[in-house]
Amino acid sequence: MVYMRSALNKAPEVVGVLFGLVLFYFWLIFIDKIKMLFFSEAVLVDGNKIIKAQYWGQIDQWLVAGLILFFLIFGHYSLCSKNMSRIEKNRDIIGMKSALIGFVLWLFITIISFLFNITVTYSFNIVGGYITIIFVYFLMRKSYI
Template sequence: MEDTTSVLNKTQEVVGVLFGVVLFYSWLIFISDIKMLFFSETMFVNGNEMTKAQYWGQVDQWLGAGLILFFLIFGHYLLYSKNMSSIEKSRDIIGMKSALIGFILWLLIAIITFLSKITIPYSLNIAGGYIIIISIYFLMRKNLYEISDFGQ
């Protein structure tokens, strides 16, 4: 009986993460649609009409890659939270918060550098954003453990 429950729990965890992947791809489609709707231009090339969205360098890169951690954790939390311990729930919540805060902070940096005509290479852009997210995660997690130690 316990093996069946364990397998069901693991399956539910995996399905939650896969659901997060689906949510992430939905985000990419949403961002693409918004860009095409509000930030596109139509041009004619050899008599053919083409619609092209503006390219914003590191801003586009970060909009595309910056929220994958959030969506993976969110999908996991959404579908598996009923079976989680309070510590696991706290970790997922801290993961989601740190991913959103880090995403927004790095997005601001990407926007400022783009408007200042400073180009950040793709790998440095993505690495910088994820370093911010991971740093925030560990700071928030450290504070959680300090608070829980204080309560004992």
């Protein structure tokens, strides 16, 4: 019975994370639409007109993968903040802020490396971005404690 009550208490948290995943999916659609609207070109291939968006390598990779942590934490916070303690709320707020700050910092690095024609592998790009987010998270947590 205690296990059942505990599982029911966790249900809003799981729904919050799933809500964050849905928001992340909308972010991906938004990024795709922006690229197709402003950064695309029409190419003729065998008499067929194909609209193709520009590919920016590591910038595109980070735009797609970089904000998933933010959206997961945001979904959790938005649906569960009424029932959370102050410590849990602060942890989620610090997580969201550090995810955004780390995302922007790593985005600048990817833009600079792209402009200087420095090719970065996908795994290094994503791991480097998440390490940046974790570093910012620990810096922010240290300053809040």
